[in-house]
Amino acid sequence: MLRALSHAMAVVALSATPLLADDLAVPEGDVILTVTGSLDVTNVDDSAQFDLAMLEDLDMTTIETSTIWTEGENSFQGVSLAVLVDALGIEGTTLKATAINDYAIEIPMTDAVEGGPIVAYRMDGNTMSVRDKGPLWVIYPYDSNSDYRTEVIYSRSIWQLDRLEAVD
Structure with a gap:
């Protein structure tokens, strides 16, 4: 009886646990972003x-x-950098962003x-090819705040992004 009760409690506990983000699906299409480091x-x-599709x-x-x-x-569509960081449980103080050509x-x-940069995968409704700064481009809302119109921010607006690494 005690064994059956323990088993039943374990089943209930597991079924009540929401799917953790650890259950992130494996990509079925071409991988366009790899995130490593403290996540x-x-x-x-x-x-x-x-x-x-996963993005x-x-x-x-x-x-x-x-x-x-x-x-x-x-018009740029993508995932907010804040949402991505939260979804992956990224820790650290810096994201090293690297492009296809190893520019970092x-x-x-x-x-x-919230309201900050996005990892854009569409521009004007179209996916971006490598020729058009894709497949991913870090875009800040430049027009919404003059703080986003500086050389420092422009330098962070990396295109052809394919890797992020969370570092301390």
Whole structure:
């Protein structure tokens, strides 16, 4: 009887536990973003790998803004850096962001705030090709706040992003 009760309690406890982010699916399509470093949630070895569909499954944010690299105002859709950091349980003080060509910059974790930058995967409704600064581009809401129109912020606006590493 005690054994059956213990088993039943274990089943109830497990079924009542929400799916943790540790249950991040494995990408089915081409991996376009790999996150490593100090993170709680992984899906491939010690990393969190995302295909486009997985990024689209996270809360989408849209930023309407002009940039110094494009003509006029554009609409960018992607996942907020704050949402991504939260979803993966990322810790540390800095995100090292690296592009396909190994160009790398550092983004302080203090930038990962609501209303801050997004990891954009669409511009004007279209996925971005490597030729068009894709597949991922860190976009800040440049037009919404003059604090986002500085050389420092522009330098953090890395395109052709494919890797993030959480570092202390």
